[in-house]
Amino acid sequence: MSLTQVSSNKCAGGFQKVFEHESTELRCKMKFAVYLPPKAETGRCPVLYWLSGLTCTEQNFITKAGSQVLAAEHGIIIVAPDTSPRGCNIEGEDESWDFGTGAGFYVDATEDPWKKNYRMYSYITEELPKLINSNFPSDPDRMSVSGHSMGGHGALICALKNPGKYKTVSAFAPICNPVQSPWGQKAFSGYLGSDRDTWQAYDATVLAASYSGPPLDVLIDQGRDDQFLSANQLLPDNLIAVCSEKKIPVVFRLQPGYDHSYFFIYSFMSDHIKHHAKFLNA
């Protein structure tokens, strides 16, 4: 698995790099961004995996989220992959912005023509960590996951489906209950078929109801003025209700005046990195 460095910029005392590689899961060239904090020069660092939302690439997060200063301060490597396979030439992949390219939904597709390439779940949970651990000074035992919107959904399901793998999880405006939301329904029916039972394996609200594993400590920030919240795409209440019942510790913060954009992410990124640092640096 060879990596090609695409770019490298010194940032906040460390380096913001972008690499490209040939992915075995996704069967295409994939780019991902890696931030290496100053501490990485002298020792192993824990890793935070950031999953971006619909229409994003590996660039949005590293240019708009303002994560590097905090990552440098806490000595955390941040890996930000792309949101779907690229250049696979699948028919219909570019038709919508919320399905196909840039909208992988972090599932392993079972339906044609997606099932060959659209295996973002395995990419994120298996291939990418192995790649990172073999090529960077990362501590394989200390990783956590976070994300925004579709990436928030991705982060939640990765954590819930892999008890103990991630030290903690947090999310910005996640799609909490895709099975009930238009976005989720569109994506899942496309990637997983019409049998809704198969969808449940990728629904955070459903997964929370049956979660059993090491205790989690989930931080979720949601802009109150988020248009998608009011459009019932995100459905955090459902997740909160289940977590309350199942006693999964969640702190959910409704932030007045904030929308769905990276301006919102930028505003609360430091709280999230501090939250991750608490567990990654413990």
Added chain:
Amino acid sequence: MDLFEIRGGTLDVIAEEAEHQDLSRDSTIMADREARPPRGVSTFQRFSVGTNESLHFEPCEDSLPSPTPPEDELDDDNVFREGETEGEIVTVRNRLQGKVAEMENFAGHLEEIFLTVEENFGRQEQHLEQHYNDVLLTLSQRYDERAAGLEEEKKGKLEALYKQLLACGRAMDASKELIETAQKVYRSQDKRLFLKAVMPTIKRIEDFAKEEVELTLSTSLEFNTPLSDMSDVKTMMDSINVVPAPSAPVINPQMPNSASQTSLRVCWSLFSDDTVEYYELYYRPVLEDTPADSSCAPPVSKVKVKETHCTVADLLPNAQYELWVTATNTTGISPASEKALYMTVPSPPVIKQRECTSCPEAALIRWESGNTNPVDSYTVELSEMGTDATENAITESIVAVPTCQCVIQLQTGRRYLISVRAVNIGGPSDRSEVITVSTTGTLFYLLEETAHSCLSISEDGFTIFYGDEELPISAMALDDNNTFSRCVAVLGDLIPVRGRHYWEVEVDDGTEFRIGVASEDMERNSYLGANNTSWCMRHILTPSRHKFEFLHGGCSPDLRITVNPVRVGVALDYERGTLSFFNVDLEQHLHTFHCNFPKYVQPCFGLDNPGALTVHNGIEAPEYAFI
């Protein structure tokens, strides 16, 4: 004898002080270079004060000076090294200050002695003068008496002689007359007349001739000079040579540390060559309000001693006594000495356990004076407890504490034993009961005087209950400006130190609580979190769910918490300006307020429905609390 000469001159070094000379001389040299001492005198003097070398005053800018200069001390080149020399200057300065005060005291005493000696000599002069005056007076009286007596005698004799003279004159006249008559008769021609007259005349002449003529002097010519009785003058003269009654002794001012709670050690001296058989020491308490008439004055007690010192016992603590002494010998009693005022040492203070608070860097100790009358100051003593729980010697003393409380800087994670003494002119009292302070975590008690009348507090002081019973209206009447009148709440007595403080609160699922901090001046008729002077986490129970708010100024962020905390950790960081709340059981961060807390704040605890909560403190903050 000019006092100012004494003050300006050098006092001799007393042998026992000599050993300190070398050690201190270096510091003195340093002090001279860096800061001139107030007078150019040697710093040794007769009355030494038993001060602890590690003296320091209220926690302040000065660093603790080291008790002895290090062995590899002064390379003169580095005399201006900041920290060390500053510390040494402080020690020396403090010592000099103490000794200057002692010297002034001594000079004052010398003045008194001088005055008394002057008086004594004056009186002796007077006494002598009077004595001799008396003698002279007596002599002159005698002289007058004798002279008068002689005069009398002279008069008497002269009178007697004069009488005699007169009598003689008369007799002579009579004789003359007779003779003339006789002659006349004899010469008379008339024989018949002659015969008639001759016989009586001859008879008369015969009678006259028979008459004895008194020719002796009626009085003697000698004067009577009785021996004058000069014996009393003699005794008077003798008494001048006899040992006089003694002059007044001089009573010493109170020696530091010579008194106890119930006794005083009084010393005096005699500044003359008088012989003294015994002394009598008089004393009586000095009352605050002495009435003008002496009828209500306290009784004077008296002790007879042979030495020039005496320990008077059975006295009241922290009381002022007036003492004077007389000396007596065979001749009589001396005048009384000047009255001296002595004070017994105070009773020890009583530390108020429930009003002491501590945190990892410091402790605030409060106590009751233990004395009805004011004392001069307090001394706080502390020692660190060793790991094997043995008590070390006192490691630190803080003197000249003016009020009944003191904030002491301490090291983190240790245990200390702290006690207090009350100090007056008489010296320090016995130690108060010791209190143990642990600098693990922050410890505070609740301020019961702020508690709402519906709130009751457990005996150990850490659990509060909001009972369901309706309070009688009369209980509301007890409210004052300091109690919460609407919000059923109470404040905690947090130590006013701007560091990091952590405590935990145990609640249950059904308790509607308000937990956080409030400024000391928060309006007591307001609700916790509803104003700008308080910040709190609030738990509200609705029929369908649990609601959590983080209130300040009546506003709260919108939050959902899925697992209800039953043990809330509160972390206050003055420097960072943060107040954070945690679910302790899950180590979960719930919320952080950001505020620079311009004033000191106090922990606050409120209940919105009948229930209870328990405060746990003195806990070391978990790592995640102050990331």
